[in-house]
Amino acid sequence: MARTSKRQDVLSGALTVFARDGYARASIDVIAAAAGVSTRTLYNHFGDKAELFRVVIQESAVRVAAAQLAIVESHLTEITDLESDLVAFGIAWRTPIPDFAEHSALVRQINAEAGHLPEDAIDAWQEAGPLAVRRAIADRFAALAADGLLRIDDPLRAALHFSLLISGSNPSYRGGPMPDLADTVTTGVHAFLHGYAN
Numbered sequence: 001m002a003r004t005s006k007r008q009d010v011l012s013g014a015l016t017v018f019a020r021d022g023y024a025r026a027s028i029d030v031i032a033a034a035a036g037v038s039t040r041t042l043y044n045h046f047g048d049k050a051e052l053f054r055v056v057i058q059e060s061a062v063r064v065a066a067a068q069l070a071i072v073e074s075h076l077t078e079i080t081d082l083e084s085d086l087v088a089f090g091i092a093w094r095t096p097i098p099d100f101a102e103h104s105a106l107v108r109q110i111n112a113e114a115g116h117l118p119e120d121a122i123d124a125w126q127e128a129g130p131l132a133v134r135r136a137i138a139d140r141f142a143a144l145a146a147d148g149l150l151r152i153d154d155p156l157r158a159a160l161h162f163s164l165l166i167s168g169s170n171p172s173y174r175g176g177p178m179p180d181l182a183d184t185v186t187t188g189v190h191a192f193l194h195g196y197a198n
């Protein structure tokens with residue numbers, strides 16, 4: 001029991017530090033201090049910083065994906081009006097969840113450091129998080145196509161297109177104002193349906 005608790009302490013501390021400092025700047029000493037454990041305890045559980053980072057991003061992605069999969073399930077299982085239902089889903093999906101603010105910060109760090117991160121960590125994050133959600137959306141889109149509501153040859157590619165179209169640009173990363181989420185999603189859904197609606 002104590003071992004599990006120490007492991008979780010390390011993961012929680014590491015998520016905070018990686019989200020704040022990024023992978024390259026985060027030190028084992030700082031992570032150990034944030035977790036309230038010794039560096040020896042950290043190494044005993046995870047071996048090295050690369051493995052710790054892989055586990056942190058994977059486990060965090062699993063938690064976020066679970067919340068997003070619930071959104072997919074609640075919005076795309078029963079469709080009454082395709083466009084308005086896709087807009088409602090897009091807004092719910094793109095609305096930040098306060099509980100996952102550290103994960104969002106970590107993803108921003110990953111995007112900034114992409115060329116300098118352990119490749120297996122990036123793969124683990126993608127599989128556990130974004131790709132799992134994209135596959136679920138693709139499954140729903142395939143079902144909508146089977147019902148004659150969409151015209152889709154490759155549901156996974158359609159799910160990617162949908163994601164990109166409702167994301168829009170984000171000038172806030174460069175200090176500009178946040179775009180209006182509802183407007184971004186609505187115009188993205190309109191463009192998506194222009195290419196995929198029957």
